[in-house]
Amino acid sequence: MKNSIMPFLFIVAFFILSDTAFARMGGGGGGGGGGGGGMTGTTLTTFTTADFSGSGVCAFCHSALQDSSGADVSIDAHWRSTMMANSAKDPLWQAKISSEVNRNPALAAVIEEKCSRCHMGMARYQAITDGSPVSVLGSGFLNTSHPLHEAAMDGVSCTLCHQIQDLGLGTPDSFTGQYVIDTTTVSPYRAAFGPYSDPVAHPMEMHSGFSPVEGPQISDSALCGSCHTLFTPTVDANGTVIGEFPEQTTYLEWEHGMTGGGISMTCQNCHTPDAAGAVVISNRPMWLAARSPFGQHHLVGGNRFMVNLIKTNASSIGATADASHFDATIARTDSLLLNNTASLSVVSASISQDVLSVALNVQNEAGHKFPSGIPARRAWLHVTIRDARNQVVLESGKPLADGSIAGNNADANSAHYEPHYDLITSPTEVQIYEPIMLDSDDAVTYTLLRAAAYAKDNRLLPAGFDKATAAPDIAVWGSAAGDANFIGGEDTVTYRANVYRKRRPLTVTAELLYQSVSYPFAEDLREDGAEQVTRFFGFYDPADKTPRVVSQVQTSVR
Numbered sequence: 001m002k003n004s005i006m007p008f009l010f011i012v013a014f015f016i017l018s019d020t021a022f023a024r025m026g027g028g029g030g031g032g033g034g035g036g037g038g039m040t041g042t043t044l045t046t047f048t049t050a051d052f053s054g055s056g057v058c059a060f061c062h063s064a065l066q067d068s069s070g071a072d073v074s075i076d077a078h079w080r081s082t083m084m085a086n087s088a089k090d091p092l093w094q095a096k097i098s099s100e101v102n103r104n105p106a107l108a109a110v111i112e113e114k115c116s117r118c119h120m121g122m123a124r125y126q127a128i129t130d131g132s133p134v135s136v137l138g139s140g141f142l143n144t145s146h147p148l149h150e151a152a153m154d155g156v157s158c159t160l161c162h163q164i165q166d167l168g169l170g171t172p173d174s175f176t177g178q179y180v181i182d183t184t185t186v187s188p189y190r191a192a193f194g195p196y197s198d199p200v201a202h203p204m205e206m207h208s209g210f211s212p213v214e215g216p217q218i219s220d221s222a223l224c225g226s227c228h229t230l231f232t233p234t235v236d237a238n239g240t241v242i243g244e245f246p247e248q249t250t251y252l253e254w255e256h257g258m259t260g261g262g263i264s265m266t267c268q269n270c271h272t273p274d275a276a277g278a279v280v281i282s283n284r285p286m287w288l289a290a291r292s293p294f295g296q297h298h299l300v301g302g303n304r305f306m307v308n309l310i311k312t313n314a315s316s317i318g319a320t321a322d323a324s325h326f327d328a329t330i331a332r333t334d335s336l337l338l339n340n341t342a343s344l345s346v347v348s349a350s351i352s353q354d355v356l357s358v359a360l361n362v363q364n365e366a367g368h369k370f371p372s373g374i375p376a377r378r379a380w381l382h383v384t385i386r387d388a389r390n391q392v393v394l395e396s397g398k399p400l401a402d403g404s405i406a407g408n409n410a411d412a413n414s415a416h417y418e419p420h421y422d423l424i425t426s427p428t429e430v431q432i433y434e435p436i437m438l439d440s441d442d443a444v445t446y447t448l449l450r451a452a453a454y455a456k457d458n459r460l461l462p463a464g465f466d467k468a469t470a471a472p473d474i475a476v477w478g479s480a481a482g483d484a485n486f487i488g489g490e491d492t493v494t495y496r497a498n499v500y501r502k503r504r505p506l507t508v509t510a511e512l513l514y515q516s517v518s519y520p521f522a523e524d525l526r527e528d529g530a531e532q533v534t535r536f537f538g539f540y541d542p543a544d545k546t547p548r549v550v551s552q553v554q555t556s557v558r
Contacts, residue, residue, distance in 0.1 A: 047151055052122040054150060060208075088119050098531070100448055112135055126148055179223075193218050200288060229249055235440075246474070248374055260465055302336065311326035317539075341514075344360060345363070350557065351504075377515065380513055381513075382512075396426070415444055434518070438453045504557070
């Protein structure tokens, strides 16, 4: 009997001693530390339910990590300032779900249940398991007195993603947040999946109530596809559900491009890039061997605007990250946009009979459409032609301070939209890569549940994407479908301007700009009077709406 309890006593003694040592280093406690030499924001939550635990429980051991170069790769430090961590706190999401409920009150329960699957996944799953109502607004998850409030506000957290079972992933059974989590196994044997074989299980079981298990799905794009493939109900003018709509299809876009010989990288390759060399993935037990590869939890996309908005209003929004965490995430976002998203080049530039003709090529370097995700995002070409006196000969796509685009039909009147172009000759013509939704009455809409079809979807296609064989859910819509210069991985647009009597040389400057919250999407939302909508515009209106430069090029023509 004495021999049988010795390993248990050793483990207990180890945790007591190492916890004390860790506390002296300034970590642990409530799971709050962000790693990186004491960068700490608000303490991470350490809630526990029957099936989930807060990020602070995991951060207790997965902080203060370094790669082979000595760089900080602490999971919580990287994650806590991302849109994933702030998925429930995101004021735009809160405003939009409130707006959708206001416009479709009979479907409030459907909207709140579906939206919480991915934005408040732990709270929603626990409520379903417990037989409790799933509700976001009013007395629901957003209410601080709700018993699952902390679980909800921890967003896309550790014990959500790492508990997803390898069941139906990459198929319609898992799309729209229909991932499967085992709710029958009890603590401390609940599986937390990771990429490594033969994990040291017992210390983690004792501290967190979860058992580390190798799960290849954690490195599979199909896992991401469970939330990044979303179909929403379509309702008619009477509020009757008449079908469903592919609101975002990032995974399916990637899959179609990859199948056609495009980028052979997973979501994780770009969004959780490998650290340098091997990493000791936990600060305890102290004798753990380093593992490789180690996916850094950067989890950045192109949504710099909202990350910066949350940083600016972190206290009001309840973010756990501090300014340095946000600055690091913003820097990673900028790097991704500038180096791994898209590139502009000049195909040709010449003058014939006093007409300047410039052909620009845009290459999509992302593994999915650009932009992708919620149909609030847009990218566009800002092209300026100047003569030798620096006088503007032609300018198309000029960004304005309020977030609108000069010459864009949709920004002037939200009932209209800018078509796709192959040739541009006027400042009233702008090449905007975007989705435009139509309702069941063929009118432009920005209400997600009214969306029945796309009037336009000319978002840049990933390499390998064959628009002729693409399924309707991911198809090209509008005149881009018939544009021979708009193909998988690229688009070529020609600009022409009369340069008669214009002093030469002429300078052509082109920028590919990106905006994660388009002007008409925001202005449509402004029409609602919900509390969360008013709160969002309190953050949005003073924010800098300068679009991000993804790529730029300049050429001179004589």
